[in-house]
Amino acid sequence: MIHKYKLNGLNIVLDVNSGGVHIVDDLTYDLLDNVFPPFDSKCPANVIEKLSKFYKKEDIASCYDEIVELHKDKILFSEDDYEQFAKYSVAAPVKAMCLHIAHDCNLRCEYCFASTGDFGEGRKLMDFETGRQAIDFLLENSGDRQNLELDFFGGEPLMNFDVVKQIVIYARSREKEYNKRFRFTITTNGVLLDDDKIDFINKEMSNVVLSIDGRKSVNDRVRKRVDGTGSYDKIIGNFKNCVSKRGDKEYYVRGTFTKYNLDFSNDVVHLYEQGFDQVSVEPVIGNPSEPYAITEKELAAVFSEYENLARRISEINKDKFRCNFFHFMLDLDQGPCAIKRLRGCGCGNEYIAITPDGDIYPCHQFVGHTEYKMGNLAEKTFNKDIKESFANTHIYSKPECTKCWARFYCSGGCNANNYIYEGDVKKVHKLSCELQKKRLECAIMLKALKFLDE
Amino acid sequence: MKHIKTINKANLQAA
Numbered sequence: 001m002i003h004k005y006k007l008n009g010l011n012i013v014l015d016v017n018s019g020g021v022h023i024v025d026d027l028t029y030d031l032l033d034n035v036f037p038p039f040d041s042k043c044p045a046n047v048i049e050k051l052s053k054f055y056k057k058e059d060i061a062s063c064y065d066e067i068v069e070l071h072k073d074k075i076l077f078s079e080d081d082y083e084q085f086a087k088y089s090v091a092a093p094v095k096a097m098c099l100h101i102a103h104d105c106n107l108r109c110e111y112c113f114a115s116t117g118d119f120g121e122g123r124k125l126m127d128f129e130t131g132r133q134a135i136d137f138l139l140e141n142s143g144d145r146q147n148l149e150l151d152f153f154g155g156e157p158l159m160n161f162d163v164v165k166q167i168v169i170y171a172r173s174r175e176k177e178y179n180k181r182f183r184f185t186i187t188t189n190g191v192l193l194d195d196d197k198i199d200f201i202n203k204e205m206s207n208v209v210l211s212i213d214g215r216k217s218v219n220d221r222v223r224k225r226v227d228g229t230g231s232y233d234k235i236i237g238n239f240k241n242c243v244s245k246r247g248d249k250e251y252y253v254r255g256t257f258t259k260y261n262l263d264f265s266n267d268v269v270h271l272y273e274q275g276f277d278q279v280s281v282e283p284v285i286g287n288p289s290e291p292y293a294i295t296e297k298e299l300a301a302v303f304s305e306y307e308n309l310a311r312r313i314s315e316i317n318k319d320k321f322r323c324n325f326f327h328f329m330l331d332l333d334q335g336p337c338a339i340k341r342l343r344g345c346g347c348g349n350e351y352i353a354i355t356p357d358g359d360i361y362p363c364h365q366f367v368g369h370t371e372y373k374m375g376n377l378a379e380k381t382f383n384k385d386i387k388e389s390f391a392n393t394h395i396y397s398k399p400e401c402t403k404c405w406a407r408f409y410c411s412g413g414c415n416a417n418n419y420i421y422e423g424d425v426k427k428v429h430k431l432s433c434e435l436q437k438k439r440l441e442c443a444i445m446l447k448a449l450k451f452l453d454e
Numbered sequence: 455m456k457h458i459k460t461i462n463k464a465n466l467q468a469a
Contacts, residue, residue, distance in 0.1 A: 019464030028457045063457040075460060082466075096468035149468055209469060252469045280469035326469040332462040341466060351468040408466055451461040 002077060003405035004032060007445045008311060014444060016405045017082070020075035021332055023448050027055045027063050037077045039068045082408075083396050085338040091349060091384070091391040093143030098353040098364045099134055101126045101164055102155035106191050107231055110222040111258060111284045111292050117155040119355070119368040125160040126356040131167040133377040134354045139178045141382075151185045153353075153364055158192040161200075168204050187211065187254075190235030190242075191225070198242045206250060210239045213255035214267020214281060221260055222292065240275060252326060255281040258292035262301045265309035272316065272323045280326030283435050285417055296431065303438045310442035314449055330409065330443040341395075344411030348374070348390030362390055365416030372419075390415070393425055400428045410436045 001016040004024075011029040013022040024032075034047045043064035051060050070076035103124050105117025117123065138148055150171065152164050164186070171182045186201060187209040201208050212235060213219040220230025243251055253276040257264035264281050271279045283302065286293045294302060309325070316323050335341070345351060348362030355367055358377035366372045375381035395401035395412045404410075413436065417429040 013458075017466075019462070019466040021461050021464075023459040023461060025457045059457075066455050066458050069455075070458065070460070075464075254469045282469070332464060334464075335466070338466065346468045448461055451459075 001080065001405060002032065004029060005441055007307065007441055008314075008449070010445060010448055012441075012444060012448055013076075014405065015070075015076050015078055016408070017080045018075045018078040019332065019335075019408065020070075020078075021444055021448065022070070022076070023452070025063075027051070027059055028067070030054070031060065031063055031067065035064065035067060037071060039071060041068075082338060082342065085342055086394055086396045091388050092346075093145050094138060094141040094350060094352055095145040095147070096149035096151070096346065096351040097134060097138050098151045098153050098351070099126065099131065099167070100154060100353060100355045100364065100367065101131070101152050101157045101167075102160040103356050104159055105154060105156040105189070106159060106226060107156070107189050108224050108226055108228075110224075111256060111286055111290070113286070113365065114155065114367075119155075121355070121357075121368060124356045126163060126354075128163050128166045128170075130354070130356065130358045130377060131163055132170055133358060135167060135171045135174065137354075137377055137382075139174060139180060142180065146179060147181050147183060149183045149185070149351075151187070153187055156189050156191070157186055158188050158197060161192070161197055165200060168200075185209070189223070189231065190238045191231060193235070193238040193242060195241070198238075198245055201242065202246050202249065208242065208246070208249075208251045210235075210242065210251065210253045211255070212236070212239060212253055212271070213257070214261065214264065215270045218257075218261045218267055219255075222256075222258060236274065243276060250278070252278045252280050254326075255279075256284050257281050257294075258284045259294055259298055260292055262298060262305055265305055265312050268309055268325060269312060269316075277323050278326075279323060282327065285421070285429075285432065294431070296434075299431075299434055302435065306438050306442050310446055314446055327439045328443040328446055330440070330447065332444070332447050341408045341411055343391075343394045344413070345415070347415055348372075348393075349387055362386065363416055365414070365420070369419070390425075398426045398428055400433075404433070404437075406433075406437045406440050409440050 004013040011024045013024050043061050048057055048060050103118045108116050142148055183206045184204050185207040186205050189211045216232040219232045223231045225231055253271050268279055268281050283294050288295045313325050353361045353364045360374040361367045374383045374386045395407045398412050401407045401412050413428050413432055415425045417432050419425045421429045
């Protein structure tokens with residue numbers, strides 16, 4: 001299986017099963033519509049006749065030889081033999097946890113998937129005892145995994161920062177005894193991000209995600225404070241302060257684009273111009289009836305804007321690296337192992353989420369969908385059947401993925417979105433797929449441009 | 455190769 005497309009003046013061919021990427025001339029691009037394995041030693045006469053209206057016959061013949069050679073090298077029209085790895089896709093130790101430290105928020109973002117912070121379960125904060133039980137659960141259920149990931153999430157985590165600090169201190173106190181290392185991360189809207197919190201975050205958190213949507217007018221239209229005023233002026237200085245003190249540690253400024261700002265490349269560039277070099281601006285996923293929702297009607301405009309963004313990112317990084325855009329990150333040489341490619345995020349299997357009440361869910365997006373509640377920390381319950389079902393959820397268990405050219409890069413998409421919008425974890429959310437495929441085309445194109453530059 | 459440039463040699467944590 002191959003996927004070929006034209007973008008930014010390049011003809012690009014992805015060999016899906018090998019991961020090989022080829023930049024081809026117009027002749028090859030057209031010839032690939034007419035020849036398929038098994039290959040004869042010579043280009044079929046009818047194909048030469050058909051294309052000779054546009055290309056020289058000797059060029060068609062030599063191009064055909066190159067295609068056959070790449071096929072022999074197994075980097076063009078290579079076979080799909082990955083299903084063998086699906087049997088390795090078994091239940092694994094839990095190694096990552098999302099702690100819903102606060103089901104409350106001091107913003108009222110229009111598009112919030114968490115019902116403005118409480119996940120539809122009422123506003124509440126996690127107490128230290130539940131946090132301690134969560135750490136103990138992770139230590140006891142992580143098997144031989146040494147590196148454990150703990151993400152403080154909400155709602156707004158800074159509304160419960162004393163408990164965040166207590167949990168970090170407690171987890172660090174157990175590392176040596178269990179021979180584990182915690183990697184802490186936190187997401188914040190920045191409203192309460194003062195110097196004391198910045199110092200603690202920059203010391204303890206391996207990654208910090210700073211939520212802002214881009215330009216002030218865009219951000220303030222949807223990310224409003226409880227009194228209805230915009231949040232931009234309050235948070236932008238806090239974020240600059242946090243990043244300036246962070247040194248080389250990882251961070252992202254992370255925004256959401258909606259139907260209101262289909263020119264979102266301007267928001268990415270705005271954030272870059274504010275001094276942030278790690279940027280993610282991601283499409284809103286919501287009920288299609290919402291006024292901010294991106295639907296199939298907006299896809300053409302979004303696709304065009306992703307292409308525009310790719311060109312602008314390429315220009316920004318022309319002579320040296322200056323700005324990283326999250327969704328254009330792609331390793332074409334190695335990347336993850338086959339199991340990771342087949343299964344993706346690991347939700348419900350390696351990764352779980354904990355609510356302030358100690359309820360266990362497959363991930364933060366499943367919280368509130370009680371049919372996927374996996375157990376409770378205080379009750380010491382944990383449904384291994386649900387865990388097993390997620391361990392066996394991979395691209396070969398999702399019928400649409402088996403036919404998709406992007407399957408080894410998207411790894412089956414978001415199980416929660418599949419469930420929430422399509423009613424079935426194994427039925428893909430088509431809108432997300434279309435957006436993902438366009439981003440991948442742009443990311444591969446940027447790699448091709450870099451190759452040509454070098 | 456005259457017609458095709460191959461740009462990579464592929465070998466296919468939990469923003």
